[in-house]
Amino acid sequence: MIDVSTQQLTSTLSDGCAQTHAPGIPAHEHHRELEPHLESFPQPAISTQEALQRRLQQYPYQSSILRQQQPAQNLLSHSTPSDMASVPKHLNFITGNKNKLAEVQAILGGVIELRNQNVDLVEIQGTVEEVTLDKCRRAAEAVNGPVLVEDTCLCFKAMNDLPGPYIKWFMLALGPTQLHHMLDGFEDKSAQAVCTFAYCEGPGHEPVLFQGRTDGKLVASRGPTVFGWDSCFEYEGTTYAEMEKSEKNKISHRGKALDKLKEWLASNVQA
């Protein structure tokens, strides 16, 4: 099994996703640098303004700031030389969700045969990309072969992109009808849905990421509440839950990520 330290993760990310870290701050300094300010222990006194400045510079979920510099969907390219992986015709999608499997199977059907394997994997804390990369590496170790994994985030701008990868725990705690209350105390209701697929050829290989992002708003639940937070995420006046599936797939974070994945698979699957 692989152990992934922050340092290792960072070296990996710096190949393809260095932009997800705050500029000028070596990413491996994040945990070390920030820890003193996180907990209930005495820390050197700094002004609120300075503290905010440091937080903004150092905070690892800086995508809302980065988005202004560069479109987020371009952060994860799938055309770098290191991505020229070999993909078998049969691929294991690691998920315990049969509906998810069916949906992804249907979309990728013409390109690849997706099989299912359910592996118990603990997820790490970190950025969207770190969480997915780590999960993918360990899944490849666990099945000792090529794997596909997926991770979904919901990022609130008012919370500097949190809950992000932790949204699943908040959904469990609050459910779709209460989730929007998290932003009651904040004027800015904007949210970004992020879907990240990762493919790894096998143990020791670097995963490749395919990410889709959709900007919207967190709203009081409208529409069926059976699809996670679909009823609380509004895109241009309509919640995901209120949309026709085909309409949603065109603009959704997952639709965008699957488009990239499908295109890449089409040119990389073994003949």
Add this chain to the structure above:
Amino acid sequence: MIDVSTQQLTSTLSDGCAQTHAPGIPAHEHHRELEPHLESFPQPAISTQEALQRRLQQYPYQSSILRQQQPAQNLLSHSTPSDMASVPKHLNFITGNKNKLAEVQAILGGVIELRNQNVDLVEIQGTVEEVTLDKCRRAAEAVNGPVLVEDTCLCFKAMNDLPGPYIKWFMLALGPTQLHHMLDGFEDKSAQAVCTFAYCEGPGHEPVLFQGRTDGKLVASRGPTVFGWDSCFEYEGTTYAEMEKSEKNKISHRGKALDKLKEWLASNVQA
């Protein structure tokens, strides 16, 4: 390096902390069982009431419910036979926070010599206990010897004990002056501060946990804002930040955890 799957974590926890899991649900089923309901994929339709019931039964942060059954501070005992570990006179405390090191060194000074080692460790997602146990195991692997680690959580009752182990990210995003807005949309402002120390004898050994919990309320910041969320956590009318240090140590989550750790060390340190 050790890889810790949910399954492995669960077997460990079931020795000493089985109570932290919902009764009647095998803990290793949590991730698998819950995953289908977390994300934006079609799931079997169930009623809101049923969904809530399931969420409450399955949700891994069930300590607020458990607290009603049994005082939380008794959940983690330090007198079970498996805890009879051997503790050297010099012990590595894994932290990058010099102030934390100094404070813990001062409190444990008469009992043990605490040295510092700063190891970059990624934390996993999970319950307070899972996060600390995993961090402790990997720290022991990293330094190839005995280690002490610590983790601090802030749990909001209205969010079924979240942010919990993720509080550090929310503190970074919002800071002490904005943190209380997370509960603006909820009537219940009660919060619990949780401090968990873990000691591990070395690679392959089971860590021992020492936990302290203090019930309070999340409030608008009062007092100095230099000590993490101390200015937002009110205990019996006074925020941690407004208290004298000695007064705070008597009732604080960390004070309670350190009391247990100190007592245990005193009877386990090698003569």
